[in-house]
Amino acid sequence: MRKGEETRTRILDVAEAAVLQKGFGGTSIEELIAETGITKSGFFYHFRDKNELAKALLNRYIDNDERIYDEIFGRARDLTGDPLQSFLLGLKLLSELLSDLPNGHPGCLVATVCYYERLFDREIQETNRNAVLAWRRRFGRMLREIMEVYPPREPVDVDQLADMVSSVLEGGIVLSKTLKEPNTLAEQVLMLRTFVKMLFLPVVEMPRA
Amino acid sequence: MRKGEETRTRILDVAEAAVLQKGFGGTSIEELIAETGITKSGFFYHFRDKNELAKALLNRYIDNDERIYDEIFGRARDLTGDPLQSFLLGLKLLSELLSDLPNGHPGCLVATVCYYERLFDREIQETNRNAVLAWRRRFGRMLREIMEVYPPREPVDVDQLADMVSSVLEGGIVLSKTLKEPNTLAEQVLMLRTFVKMLFLPVVEMPRA
DNA sequence: TGAAAACTGTACCGCCGGTACAGGAGGGGA
DNA sequence: TCCCCTCCTGTACCGGCGGTACAGTTTTCA
Structure with a gap:
């Protein structure tokens, strides 16, 4: 029971690095x-086929991803009560975490799966979509x-703005x-x-000379 | 000579669609x-191996990509002399072109190659980097x-801002x-x-009621 | 009409994903 | 102590695929 989990994890570790490359x-x-x-x-004892490996790999990746975001933005939230300052701090912490990666970001499995759609079954594609x-x-x-406190300077759709975070991350990785x-x-x-910052922070009026 | 080009193109067309999926x-x-x-x-008459196919595929994709950008931002430039308005119009035209794609964007080969780095030789990786x-x-x-005319509201690095365009495109595709x-x-x-727009357009002072 | 270009046909190699199945080590509970 | 369950190993095999080799054939164009 314990030994099996360990081997399974080791396979997933090796596979993740390989798949991202x-x-x-x-x-x-x-x-x-x-x-x-x-x-x-031994491999096929743990995973029925390659599709099942992909499924396990993707689920583990997504869970880990969520955990990291929870931690970063949770920490940011603990440090300030203001939703805007907390979000901005979260992005700062995220960027610091990313720049601390020694060899750069290894790649995002969600993007990998996205560019492989036809190779996997619907379940994996649905998992990816849900992520x-x-x-x-x-x-x-x-x-x-944030919007409840700060009116945006330009009219924006919240979901589209939220997607912008994901876009910049995925695009930035590429x-x-x-x-x-x-x-x-x-x-x-x-x-x-x-x-x-620019979208939500009020314009500071410069005192005229 | 003419027939060969045609077949080669047909192979590349089929390959591009397949590779993106x-x-x-x-x-x-x-x-x-x-x-x-x-x-x-017949296939190996046109391409020595899969690597050579990838090379041809990538080069053709990049050339086409450049052509599209040339056309869109060229058209935008013809319509207005102001660099900011012209850039904003270009982005508008680009978004319209993208939303007119019937089945959505098929995917970017540059991103595909990026997530396959270890499979190809240095030349392809270098081509991708140059793109x-x-x-x-x-x-x-x-x-x-734009910056020569409009001072940005926040200090930004030009190259990083330029990269933001690519990021949003690549991330948006994913x-x-x-x-x-x-x-x-x-x-x-x-x-x-x-x-x-927000970064460069001057703040319009609202007349107080 | 003739040479070069653009293929076809056939046979073969080794790697890989996947299947099947038998058997064995090792630990934990009855 | 014994047995069962988990966690593997070993062996043999299949078909698909990337790639090679090379001889022969059709098509094209100058």
Whole structure:
């Protein structure tokens, strides 16, 4: 029971790293068992097929992702009562976390699955869709709280603004990876922060000389 | 000579659609030749191996991408002399073009290659990197022109702001595809437009009642 | 009309995903 | 102590796929 979980986790660790670098189609089961130090039969004892591996991989990734967001924005919320300041602080903390990753962000499994849609069954696609919808709800909830206090300078749809956070993160990952510039992702998050700040923070009237 | 080009193009068309749906690893040469109505020998007459196919596919995609941007932002520039208005109009035209795609954006090959890095040789990765750098230069050029006329409301790095355009596009594609909401991508571009507008357009003083 | 371009046909290799199934080590409870 | 269940290993096999090799054939265009 205990030993099984451990092996399963080790397979998932190896598989996640491989899939983010080469995609699902580019990752062979043979190389996974070689690196994990397990036999083929052992692999298929844990996962019925590659689709089931993908399912487990994606679910674990999404759970972990949610946990990180919970922690970061929870910490930000503990530090200030104002919803806008708390959100801005959360984005700051997120960008710091991202720029602290030694080799840059390894990639997002949600994006990987997105570019592999036809290879998996409906369940995986639905899981992926729900993950993105959860991001929309999460950021949307925070933005709605902000809007109750701060009227936006320009009319914006809350869900679209919430999606903007996900867009910049996903896009930033692609840019960062492609450019091999680990910092780009963190910078993009800060740029988004500037946007949110400008959108909600009241204009400070400059005293005329 | 003429016939060869035609077949080559047909292979690339079929391959591009397949790769955007299933990734490179998930696309088999056998299925490509089946759909193209060509033999395996015929395929390898045109492309030495899968890597060469990827190279041709990526180059064609990037060229086409550049052409579209040239056309859209060229048209916008013809319609107004002001660099800010022209850029904002360009984003508007881009969002309209994206929302007119019947089945949503099929996906970006640059992102696909990005999530497949370890599968290809350095040349492809370098091509991909240069494509993103070209976007940075393109949007950076336009933003610099804007900045010469309009001082930004918040201090921003031009390259990072230029990257924001690419981020939102790449991220918007991922969201749109994953959510199966074709409109999301166009909405994200409009949201970015709001950002740029707010950043550069001077604050209009409301006359007090 | 003839050479080059654009293929087809056939045979083969090794890797990979997946299946089937038998068997064994090791630990925990009755 | 014994047995059962979990967690594997070993072996053998299948078909699909990427890729190679190469000879032969049709099509195109100058």
